[in-house]
Amino acid sequence: GTTSVPTRAAPVSLSDDLAPAGVSETSGVLTTAVGGSFSLPPPLSTLTPPSPAPTGVPGPSEGEEETTTTLITTTTVTTVHSPVLCNNNISELEGLLEAPEYSGGSFFGGLDCTYSVSVYMGYGVEIRVEKLNLSKEEALSVEGLEEDHRFLLANETLMAEGQVIRSPSNHIAVRFQTYRATSPGAFKLRYQ
Secondary structure (H helix, E strand, O other), X not given: OOOXXXXXXXXXXXXXXXXXXXXXXXXXXXXXXXXXXXXXXXXHHHXXXXXXXXXXXXXXXXXXXXXXXXXOOOOXXXXXXXXXXXXXXXXXXXXXXXXXXXXXXXXXXXXXXXEEEEOOXXXXXXXXXXXXXXXXXXXXXXXXXXXOEEEEEEEOOOOOOOOEEEEOOOEEEEEEEEOOOOOOOEEEEEEO
Protein backbone atom coordinates (compact mmCIF):
# COMPACT_ATOMS: atom_id res chain seq x y z
CA GLY A 1 0.00 0.00 0.00
CA THR A 2 1.00 3.63 -0.22
CA THR A 3 0.46 6.79 1.75
CA SER A 4 0.78 10.46 0.98
CA VAL A 5 1.80 11.21 4.56
CA PRO A 6 5.50 10.33 4.93
CA THR A 7 5.32 9.81 8.71
CA ARG A 8 2.63 7.15 8.58
CA ALA A 9 3.02 3.63 7.26
CA ALA A 10 0.40 2.29 4.95
CA PRO A 11 -0.77 -1.29 5.54
CA VAL A 12 1.06 -3.64 3.22
CA SER A 13 -0.74 -6.51 1.55
CA LEU A 14 1.68 -9.13 0.31
CA SER A 15 0.63 -10.50 -3.03
CA ASP A 16 1.53 -13.80 -4.65
CA ASP A 17 4.06 -12.10 -6.93
CA LEU A 18 6.24 -11.29 -3.87
CA ALA A 19 6.35 -14.90 -2.61
CA PRO A 20 9.18 -15.94 -4.98
CA ALA A 21 11.29 -13.08 -3.56
CA GLY A 22 11.17 -14.73 -0.12
CA VAL A 23 8.94 -12.16 1.61
CA SER A 24 6.53 -13.53 4.19
CA GLU A 25 3.73 -11.78 6.09
CA THR A 26 5.61 -12.31 9.38
CA SER A 27 8.71 -10.44 8.27
CA GLY A 28 8.21 -7.74 10.94
CA VAL A 29 9.36 -4.97 8.58
CA LEU A 30 7.65 -1.56 8.59
CA THR A 31 7.88 0.16 5.20
CA THR A 32 7.18 3.87 4.64
CA ALA A 33 7.01 5.33 1.15
CA VAL A 34 7.29 8.88 -0.08
CA GLY A 35 5.88 9.51 -3.51
CA GLY A 36 3.97 7.21 -5.86
CA SER A 37 3.15 3.54 -5.62
CA PHE A 38 5.85 1.00 -4.90
CA SER A 39 6.44 -2.68 -4.31
CA LEU A 40 7.81 -4.09 -1.07
CA PRO A 41 11.55 -4.81 -1.26
CA PRO A 42 12.85 -8.28 -0.39
CA PRO A 43 13.94 -8.89 3.24
CA LEU A 44 17.27 -7.38 4.23
CA SER A 45 18.91 -10.80 4.40
CA THR A 46 18.38 -11.39 0.65
CA LEU A 47 19.64 -8.00 -0.56
CA THR A 48 23.08 -7.66 -2.07
CA PRO A 49 24.80 -4.37 -1.26
CA PRO A 50 24.51 -1.85 -4.09
CA SER A 51 27.64 -0.99 -5.98
CA PRO A 52 28.94 2.51 -5.25
CA ALA A 53 27.39 5.20 -7.44
CA PRO A 54 29.75 6.95 -9.83
CA THR A 55 30.82 10.41 -8.75
CA GLY A 56 28.73 13.26 -10.06
CA VAL A 57 25.58 11.16 -10.61
CA PRO A 58 22.53 12.93 -9.15
CA GLY A 59 20.20 11.21 -6.63
CA PRO A 60 16.60 10.20 -7.32
CA SER A 61 14.87 12.63 -9.65
CA GLU A 62 11.36 13.99 -9.25
CA GLY A 63 8.74 11.30 -9.77
CA GLU A 64 10.99 8.49 -8.55
CA GLU A 65 10.19 6.86 -5.24
CA GLU A 66 12.29 6.72 -2.11
CA THR A 67 11.75 3.86 0.36
CA THR A 68 12.73 3.73 4.02
CA THR A 69 12.71 0.42 5.90
CA THR A 70 12.67 0.35 9.70
CA LEU A 71 13.10 -2.77 11.82
CA ILE A 72 11.49 -2.53 15.28
CA THR A 73 12.80 -4.75 18.10
CA THR A 74 11.16 -5.02 21.54
CA THR A 75 12.82 -6.58 24.59
CA THR A 76 10.85 -7.54 27.71
CA VAL A 77 12.69 -8.21 30.96
CA THR A 78 10.86 -9.98 33.80
CA THR A 79 12.41 -10.19 37.25
CA VAL A 80 11.02 -12.61 39.83
CA HIS A 81 11.99 -12.15 43.44
CA SER A 82 11.67 -15.00 45.91
CA PRO A 83 10.58 -14.35 49.48
CA VAL A 84 13.36 -13.50 51.91
CA LEU A 85 13.88 -16.50 54.18
CA CYS A 86 14.45 -15.90 57.87
CA ASN A 87 14.79 -19.31 59.49
CA ASN A 88 16.00 -19.74 63.04
CA ASN A 89 16.59 -22.92 65.03
CA ILE A 90 16.28 -22.14 68.73
CA SER A 91 17.21 -24.49 71.57
CA GLU A 92 17.00 -22.08 74.53
CA LEU A 93 14.52 -23.13 77.21
CA GLU A 94 12.62 -19.83 77.05
CA GLY A 95 12.59 -16.68 74.97
CA LEU A 96 10.74 -14.39 72.56
CA LEU A 97 9.79 -14.87 68.94
CA GLU A 98 9.10 -11.65 67.09
CA ALA A 99 8.31 -10.56 63.54
CA PRO A 100 11.38 -9.31 61.65
CA GLU A 101 11.89 -5.58 62.11
CA TYR A 102 11.16 -3.31 59.20
CA SER A 103 14.20 -1.10 58.69
CA GLY A 104 12.93 1.12 55.88
CA GLY A 105 13.97 -1.12 52.98
CA SER A 106 11.67 -3.46 51.19
CA PHE A 107 11.30 -7.22 51.22
CA PHE A 108 11.15 -8.14 47.52
CA GLY A 109 8.58 -10.91 47.22
CA GLY A 110 7.64 -10.70 50.91
CA LEU A 111 8.83 -12.81 53.83
CA ASP A 112 8.58 -16.49 54.68
CA CYS A 113 10.02 -17.07 58.17
CA THR A 114 10.10 -20.33 60.13
CA TYR A 115 11.25 -20.39 63.74
CA SER A 116 11.94 -23.90 65.05
CA VAL A 117 12.00 -24.23 68.86
CA SER A 118 13.20 -27.31 70.76
CA VAL A 119 13.18 -27.74 74.56
CA TYR A 120 14.15 -30.69 76.80
CA MET A 121 12.84 -34.09 75.73
CA GLY A 122 9.76 -35.09 77.70
CA TYR A 123 8.56 -31.49 78.18
CA GLY A 124 5.98 -29.58 76.18
CA VAL A 125 6.27 -26.01 74.90
CA GLU A 126 4.00 -23.23 76.15
CA ILE A 127 3.51 -20.14 73.97
CA ARG A 128 1.92 -16.89 75.24
CA VAL A 129 0.72 -14.39 72.61
CA GLU A 130 1.96 -11.00 73.86
CA LYS A 131 1.39 -8.94 70.70
CA LEU A 132 -0.53 -9.68 67.49
CA ASN A 133 -1.10 -7.11 64.74
CA LEU A 134 -1.33 -8.73 61.29
CA SER A 135 -3.05 -7.71 58.07
CA LYS A 136 -5.35 -9.96 56.05
CA GLU A 137 -2.42 -10.60 53.66
CA GLU A 138 -0.31 -12.20 56.40
CA ALA A 139 -0.30 -15.64 58.01
CA LEU A 140 1.07 -16.88 61.34
CA SER A 141 0.84 -20.49 62.46
CA VAL A 142 2.13 -22.56 65.39
CA GLU A 143 2.64 -26.27 64.76
CA GLY A 144 3.67 -29.07 67.08
CA LEU A 145 6.29 -31.49 65.73
CA GLU A 146 6.62 -35.16 66.69
CA GLU A 147 9.02 -37.32 64.69
CA ASP A 148 7.68 -37.11 61.11
CA HIS A 149 4.29 -35.70 62.12
CA ARG A 150 3.20 -32.02 62.19
CA PHE A 151 -0.02 -30.81 63.74
CA LEU A 152 -1.57 -27.35 63.83
CA LEU A 153 -1.89 -25.83 67.30
CA ALA A 154 -3.10 -22.36 66.24
CA ASN A 155 -3.08 -19.87 63.38
CA GLU A 156 -3.67 -16.11 63.10
CA THR A 157 -7.46 -16.50 62.98
CA LEU A 158 -7.49 -18.47 66.27
CA MET A 159 -4.93 -16.33 68.15
CA ALA A 160 -5.56 -13.36 70.44
CA GLU A 161 -3.29 -11.30 72.69
CA GLY A 162 -2.99 -12.93 76.12
CA GLN A 163 -3.80 -16.40 74.79
CA VAL A 164 -1.67 -19.40 75.88
CA ILE A 165 -1.00 -22.20 73.39
CA ARG A 166 0.38 -25.52 74.66
CA SER A 167 2.16 -28.18 72.65
CA PRO A 168 2.41 -31.72 74.04
CA SER A 169 5.69 -32.20 72.14
CA ASN A 170 9.06 -30.62 72.93
CA HIS A 171 9.43 -29.22 69.43
CA ILE A 172 7.34 -26.52 67.71
CA ALA A 173 7.54 -24.52 64.50
CA VAL A 174 6.23 -20.97 64.15
CA ARG A 175 5.77 -19.79 60.55
CA PHE A 176 5.17 -16.19 59.50
CA GLN A 177 4.35 -15.29 55.89
CA THR A 178 3.70 -11.90 54.31
CA TYR A 179 3.64 -10.75 50.71
CA ARG A 180 3.73 -7.07 51.66
CA ALA A 181 6.96 -5.49 50.40
CA THR A 182 7.10 -2.92 53.20
CA SER A 183 5.95 -2.65 56.83
CA PRO A 184 5.11 -6.27 57.68
CA GLY A 185 2.75 -6.97 60.56
CA ALA A 186 3.92 -7.49 64.11
CA PHE A 187 3.78 -10.35 66.58
CA LYS A 188 5.52 -11.24 69.82
CA LEU A 189 5.29 -14.77 71.22
CA ARG A 190 6.90 -15.78 74.52
CA TYR A 191 7.77 -19.48 74.74
CA GLN A 192 8.92 -21.67 77.65
